[in-house]
Amino acid sequence: SIYASVLDYKTLIDSNWMYLYQPNKEWGKFCRIAIFLLNTQAYMNSLLERVDLSRDGYYNDIRKAVDEKAIEIVAVGTSNYTNLADTIIGCSVSHLNGSLSLWYDPYLNRIGTEEEFNNSEHHIIVPLLFTQSGTKPMISIEMSNQYVQYYDALCQADEICVIGFGFNADDEHINGMFRELIDKQNKNVTIIRCQDSDNDIKTK
Numbered sequence: 125s126i127y128a129s130v131l132d133y134k135t136l137i138d139s140n141w142m143y144l145y146q147p148n149k150e151w152g153k154f155c156r157i158a159i160f161l162l163n164t165q166a167y168m169n170s171l172l173e174r175v176d177l178s179r180d181g182y183y184n185d186i187r188k189a190v191d192e193k194a195i196e197i198v199a200v201g202t203s204n205y206t207n208l209a210d211t212i213i214g215c216s217v218s219h220l221n222g223s224l225s226l227w228y229d230p231y232l233n234r235i236g237t238e239e240e241f242n243n244s245e246h247h248i249i250v251p252l253l254f255t256q257s258g259t260k261p262m263i264s265i266e267m268s269n270q271y272v273q274y275y276d277a278l279c280q281a282d283e284i285c286v287i288g289f290g291f292n293a294d295d296e297h298i299n300g301m302f303r304e305l306i307d308k309q310n311k312n313v314t315i316i317r318c319q320d321s322d323n324d325i326k327t328k
Contacts, residue, residue, distance in 0.1 A: 168206070169224060198281040199278055202218070206224060222253050227252055234264055234266065274301075283312050
């Protein structure tokens with residue numbers, strides 16, 4: 125946990141993720157990135173256990189709007205690793221940056237649950253918790269399918285609403301989808317910016 129809290133997450137992954145694919149040549153560096161991912165997953169799961177689901181947030185607002193039939197959800201995507209969106213909103217969510225419940229087999233470049241891997245292959249697997257600056261999991265068949273299905277679903281939406289997403293440089297794989305939806309599909313995109321300081325919600 126200390127290791128995970130004092131190091132720059134993105135730099136460590138960008139500098140070491142490639143060693144997941146050559147453990148026999150760089151065993152020390154392979155262990156460094158694997159241990160880091162496992163510790164990060166454990167740390168995030170420990171935080172998730174302390175989340176008070178009775179408190180309202182924008183996931184609850186979405187669920188309420190659905191229950192009141194004010195909106196109809198076509199697709200929900202998140203760049204968060206937790207299952208909070210799935211649990212609270214109550215629908216299938218596309219986890220565009222990985223998930224605490226998903227694992228990655230670097231030997232096969234395959235994504236799945238721990239149970240799926242344990243029942244089929246016997247390789248060293250790591251949690252799917254990657255920043256998205258070109259890492260190989262993003263071109264696995266499972267992740268490619270998820271992006272295509274998510275994009276196709278958004279193409280059917282009347283309005284696309286973005287909440288709490290920063291459009292950072294590391295999110296270019298997601299930013300590109302929004303550009304396509306706006307420029308080529310002529311979709312309206314509403315961006316809701318949540319400011320924690322005064323709990324004010326501003327729409328841009």
